[in-house]
Amino acid sequence: MNEDILDSVLDFEKECYDSGFEEGAEAGKKQGHLEGRELGIQTGFQRYRSLGIMQGRISIWKAQKDDKLQSQLKQVEQYSQCPSFENDPKVADKISLNIKMVKTKLRLLAANTQSPPVELHDDKLVFQKNDASIEDL
């Protein structure tokens, strides 16, 4: 086989590879985006649901006329606020920390006021991994 022929074979192979690559890249872009999106929706949902439950519980206590209770609520309320919905490691850290901080206090409040026990449904949250990077999930 002379060099000219070898060159054209190699060119042809590269041409095929490149056109395949381009096609694959286009398909992967859509697939990756879709899979990431689905995972993102579910991760965000679980993380903020616990925060929402805390806010729901607090909203009911806030309606009660009890000065001591109200002053206790003031201390915990700031921790149940929602800083932002952005997937930012710092925000995620803050939320996880807040949930941890306030969980115990809310449980005590519930016991002291003879309210139903606090259940945040956050068993699935893994607190040591706060930055929601895809590789961690």
Add this chain to the structure above:
Amino acid sequence: MDVWGDEEPGQLAKIKRDHTNAGYLDGITRSKEQSLQGGFDEGYPEGAAMGLEVGRIIGYFQGQGLRDIEKKAFDELSEASLFNSQYYNADATPNFQGTHPLIKKWQDRVQSFNV
């Protein structure tokens, strides 16, 4: 181009197929990795906003001691029932505008308890 001569017409097709497939596989792997995080960052705030609303509903009934209703809300507002093909298109975009219909339904229920 007739590299292999008439006696081996299949060879060229085989080269084409093998190399196109190899390229396709590399291309899809590379671009999938690159687009995953972008999709995740796009979906995360949408899920977060819904999670917060759902949590408020559950927390409300939990605080009222209405355990049966809380349980029903929790199940009906689970990921499985919120994020399925009834409410989402194949590309994971919502087919509803504004608030998710199930969340709206339960928000109205909370409202009716408040009046």
